[in-house]
Amino acid sequence: MTVRFTLNGVPVSIESSGSRRLLDVLREDLGKTGTKEGCGEGECGACSVLIDGEVVDSCLVAVGQVEGRNVLTVEGLAAPNGELSRLQQAFIEHGAAQCGICTPGMLLAAHVLLQRATQPTGDQVREALAGNLCRCTGYTKIIEAVLSCTT
Amino acid sequence: MSSTTPQPAVGRSVPRREGADKVAGRTRYTDDIAVQGAWYGKTVRSTLPKGRVRSIALDPAFDWGRVVVVTADDIPGENVVHLIRDDQPVLAPNEGEIRHREEPILLLAAPDRALLDDAAHHIRIEYETAEPVYTLDQATEVFSTIEIRKGEVPEDVEDVEAVVERTFQVGLQEQLYIEPQGAIAIPEPDGAIKVIGSLQCPYYVHRALKRALNLTDEQAIVVQAETGGGFGGKEEYPSIVAIHAALLARKAGRPVRLIYDRHEDLAATTKRHPGVIRHRTGVKKDGTLLFQDIEIVLDGGAYCTLTPVVFSRAAIHAAGAYSCPNVRIQARAAATNTPPNGAFRGFGAPQSLFAAELMVEHVAERLGMSSVDLRRKWMLRVGDTTATGQKLTESVGSELVLDAALKAASTVQPSNRPTVRRGRGLSLVFHGSGFTGSGEKKLQGTIALEALPDGTFRILTASTEIGQGTKTIFCQLAADALGVGLDQVVLAPQDTSLVPDSGPTVASRTAMIVGRLVQDAATALKQRLKREAPPLRVEKAYIQPDSVHWDETTYRGDAYPVYAWACTIVDVDVDTTTGEVHVTDLVTAVDCGKALHPVMAEGQIEGGSLQAVGWATIEEIKVKDGGYQNDRLATYLIPTALDAPRIRTILVENPYSRGPFGAKGIGELPMDGPAPAIIAAIHDATGVWLDEIPATPEKVLAALNGTRETGNGKQS
Numbered sequence: 001m002t003v004r005f006t007l008n009g010v011p012v013s014i015e016s017s018g019s020r021r022l023l024d025v026l027r028e029d030l031g032k033t034g035t036k037e038g039c040g041e042g043e044c045g046a047c048s049v050l051i052d053g054e055v056v057d058s059c060l061v062a063v064g065q066v067e068g069r070n071v072l073t074v075e076g077l078a079a080p081n082g083e084l085s086r087l088q089q090a091f092i093e094h095g096a097a098q099c100g101i102c103t104p105g106m107l108l109a110a111h112v113l114l115q116r117a118t119q120p121t122g123d124q125v126r127e128a129l130a131g132n133l134c135r136c137t138g139y140t141k142i143i144e145a146v147l148s149c150t151t
Numbered sequence: 152m153s154s155t156t157p158q159p160a161v162g163r164s165v166p167r168r169e170g171a172d173k174v175a176g177r178t179r180y181t182d183d184i185a186v187q188g189a190w191y192g193k194t195v196r197s198t199l200p201k202g203r204v205r206s207i208a209l210d211p212a213f214d215w216g217r218v219v220v221v222t223a224d225d226i227p228g229e230n231v232v233h234l235i236r237d238d239q240p241v242l243a244p245n246e247g248e249i250r251h252r253e254e255p256i257l258l259l260a261a262p263d264r265a266l267l268d269d270a271a272h273h274i275r276i277e278y279e280t281a282e283p284v285y286t287l288d289q290a291t292e293v294f295s296t297i298e299i300r301k302g303e304v305p306e307d308v309e310d311v312e313a314v315v316e317r318t319f320q321v322g323l324q325e326q327l328y329i330e331p332q333g334a335i336a337i338p339e340p341d342g343a344i345k346v347i348g349s350l351q352c353p354y355y356v357h358r359a360l361k362r363a364l365n366l367t368d369e370q371a372i373v374v375q376a377e378t379g380g381g382f383g384g385k386e387e388y389p390s391i392v393a394i395h396a397a398l399l400a401r402k403a404g405r406p407v408r409l410i411y412d413r414h415e416d417l418a419a420t421t422k423r424h425p426g427v428i429r430h431r432t433g434v435k436k437d438g439t440l441l442f443q444d445i446e447i448v449l450d451g452g453a454y455c456t457l458t459p460v461v462f463s464r465a466a467i468h469a470a471g472a473y474s475c476p477n478v479r480i481q482a483r484a485a486a487t488n489t490p491p492n493g494a495f496r497g498f499g500a501p502q503s504l505f506a507a508e509l510m511v512e513h514v515a516e517r518l519g520m521s522s523v524d525l526r527r528k529w530m531l532r533v534g535d536t537t538a539t540g541q542k543l544t545e546s547v548g549s550e551l552v553l554d555a556a557l558k559a560a561s562t563v564q565p566s567n568r569p570t571v572r573r574g575r576g577l578s579l580v581f582h583g584s585g586f587t588g589s590g591e592k593k594l595q596g597t598i599a600l601e602a603l604p605d606g607t608f609r610i611l612t613a614s615t616e617i618g619q620g621t622k623t624i625f626c627q628l629a630a631d632a633l634g635v636g637l638d639q640v641v642l643a644p645q646d647t648s649l650v651p652d653s654g655p656t657v658a659s660r661t662a663m664i665v666g667r668l669v670q671d672a673a674t675a676l677k678q679r680l681k682r683e684a685p686p687l688r689v690e691k692a693y694i695q696p697d698s699v700h701w702d703e704t705t706y707r708g709d710a711y712p713v714y715a716w717a718c719t720i721v722d723v724d725v726d727t728t729t730g731e732v733h734v735t736d737l738v739t740a741v742d743c744g745k746a747l748h749p750v751m752a753e754g755q756i757e758g759g760s761l762q763a764v765g766w767a768t769i770e771e772i773k774v775k776d777g778g779y780q781n782d783r784l785a786t787y788l789i790p791t792a793l794d795a796p797r798i799r800t801i802l803v804e805n806p807y808s809r810g811p812f813g814a815k816g817i818g819e820l821p822m823d824g825p826a827p828a829i830i831a832a833i834h835d836a837t838g839v840w841l842d843e844i845p846a847t848p849e850k851v852l853a854a855l856n857g858t859r860e861t862g863n864g865k866q867s
Contacts, residue, residue, distance in 0.1 A: 033183035034176020036379070038329045039413040043784035046329055074176035084174060092170040095750035098758065099618030100173030101180060101330040101379030129792040133784075135327050135380050136618045138757035139792040141750070 005066045007032070008076025018064025023047045025063045026073060034074035034104045038133070045132030048105035049073050055109050055131065074104035077111060087111060087149050094145035098136035105132045110146045118151050157636040160627035161812050164750035165637060168622040169377070181333040181349045181376040182410045189335065190219070192399045192409035193267050195257040195274060196419060197249045200488040200777030201283040204243050207257060210273035218270045219403040221258035223247065226398065228365035232391055233358050236294075239454035239491065241363050241394050249278065251453035251490045252778040253419040255391070260399040260407045283488035283777050287427060287448050290485035294451045295459040297466045299706045301538050302477035304442045311433040311441055315514050319430075319506040320843040321826075323772040323779075324423035324765075326495055327789050330379020332420060333410035334392045336400035344397045345372040350389035351381045352655035353613045357647045359390035364397055375645035381617040382762070383494030386657050387456055388420050418782040421493030422772065424449040424461055424484070428469070428506035438520055440529050442477035443510075443538075445469045447503055451484045452491035458484045461492075463587055465499030467710045468823075470538040471507030472549055472581040473529040478538040488777050494657060496759060497822035500582055501766070505844065508578045508827030512834070522831070526553065526579050539710045546807040546815065548716035548742025553579055555740035555801045556718035563722055570728045573735075574836025577720045578828040583711025584816030585660040588701035591712070596654035596665055597692040600629060600672040602685040608633060608676070611643045611650040614665045619818060620751035621661055625669050627747060628811050632673030651690065659715070659816030662747060664693060666811040696809070713807045715815045716742040719760070719824035721796070723832040727855060730848030733794070734764050734829060740801040744815035752817065753800045759821025760798055765790045767826035767844045 004013045007030065014029055026032040026049070035058055038046030042057040049058045050072040077085050087110055090096070097103040106129060113120055113128035120128070125146045126139070134142060172178045197204075207222060209215060223230050223244035232239040243249055243256045256276060261267040284290050308314050334348035344364065350356055353373045360371040373393070378385060396409040411420075426449040433441040447465055451458035466482040511529070515522035530549040536542050556577070566573045585591055599611040610629055616622040626640040633640070643649050653665050672691040679687055701708040722736040737760055746752045769788050773780040781787040806813025826844055834840050839854040 039784040088174040091174045095754045097173045099380040104176050126792040136758045138761035139795045140757040140798045
């Protein structure tokens, strides 16, 4: 079937079985390898993307489900000219990315939080990131980075 | 070179080299690398824990024309995964022995995943079963033994005022790097095979490939892709993944991708060694330490892998960060029919330090003393000797970290929830930086530094970036030693056809041992540039100082070049109705010698501390019939952001003369301290002692119930 959706602000149209995982279509058909597979069963959040502004595990979403919807991956966080977002810069500055494999999912989960709450507390940041596992940082520097972006 | 002196880079938290790529999603990890014409690979594994392969049958009704099948008969070299002992086969041979569940028997490759899965369902393996051994009590095969003796441990303890005996148990733990294992093998002209993979030690994989595939140095090419975490889990296991991918690629005559899913990774790859540690400690009533008698038994699993080295580190750290005149440490590692255990951050030391630190608590309790005072009385200081007889001459941070942590920890406030008891625990640990004993001398890790005609400098090393900051720190060290800007230094890719063997990225050795080689090479190159023009190249190999002595047969001497030290204070909430333990706060003071990059040093400590919190509380693997029951992320739980304590790190700088700019290795140290501190905190909160981790709700409730019954004078 033909599936049409908006990816990082750009309309895309792909030929695919509607039951394929969105994760595989993003990575294999659309070259968006910033979205990672950590467990394939919705536990680790490495494959997090935003669908119409909600954080979802793209390993649990069939591509047919995103017909007509807006999908944002980590590649869409920077400005079109490549300039990194404030959150992305904060991740570098605070040492929030170590091995980096959880970073795309973390950034997207934090991005949604910051859009909804301009002054989140540390506990709210923890809550918002609880679906994204990190094994390198102990989360401390990730939380610091997110809190540094509050206005 | 510019005439103005650039701002020093060492000691500053400069941006991570590959940071912008990581946050932009541009970084290519193994599975992100597209390779034209590559097929998918799969490993078919044993479904029984012990026995023999009787026959392997391919269903004749299935079309095998588009599938490549590799068995042990297709191995051109030796059927051995090269490491310490030649006991682990690449693939179980026909008629060969099976020693654990998930043992690789056969490999498949196909152009698409559906066909691959279909093919796997058309293979029938017949086994002859044998009686497996699962527990250390039953284990008869011993991989190796160590005895460390200092002074004389008395059998007759008449003159000793108090003797405390206790037995501790520690469980399996999965490294749980978020990127699973994976490799892509690409056949090259002239019989060469290139393997791109997620790995810590390019030259381990290089040696293993050469041996199994009968390749020359030049024909085996190993390239590290950006690696999504390792923690020891990608020290030795990637050799197996790489050999398997290479065998498939060789037979298929095309590239093959072998990427594990999480389930396979959890079920089949190495774990932290579980074990039992027994202590018998003799003291005077005033707390004077008279003797420590320690027995360590670790479960190595079905094959040797790195077990002898892991339990060597366990034995050397078993007496803890303390000075004792009479020590006996007897250690052995035994074989069971469970998947092999292997390298994991801390490498045996977390296991033995867990027991050593809790013994301080038990002795203090027996004597009615504060355990902090007892630690102050016992702790190793400059001039003291360790259990192996090593005289500590410099950079001994025991008292510095204890004072710093105590000063930083705030007062414990009682919980306002009626069912929750709050408590605090403390630990003091040390961890040897670099390889044990003569390891670095034998290894002779090598790096090269080039001055290029365009005015830039290039570091060539096989040390890998796995998130800990190698790429950034090496450039900082070279830039400052050369006196040039950070932007003038680059790092060559970790590709065995380009870089020399710097040794593995393990053992808290990269910043300290290899980093010092980078600094020394840069200093030498700076001198040469005064007389010569680029291009120039300087190589540096590790040379053991004459002052370092180690006797491998008696286990006497300088076990490590130097030790890093940490004091950790944790606060826990114990819910007495559910048995749940929540670590709320963790303060840790770490003597790192010199913080080359403070943010990254803190990041290592925070991440390692949380990994230890997980090991002590929620990370549990139950073994049933030789297989892991917690073989999915839905059942193997690691701490989330909600579970993680507030972590505060205090970096204590106490320079080491032979470290780069004074730095010591701290990659593993944070894994050592939190677990015993948590058990002490649970005791502080509830009055019960656990002797076993993880401190799951079941164990905590059982302990609480036991105490209640005893406290009420009832018979249980």
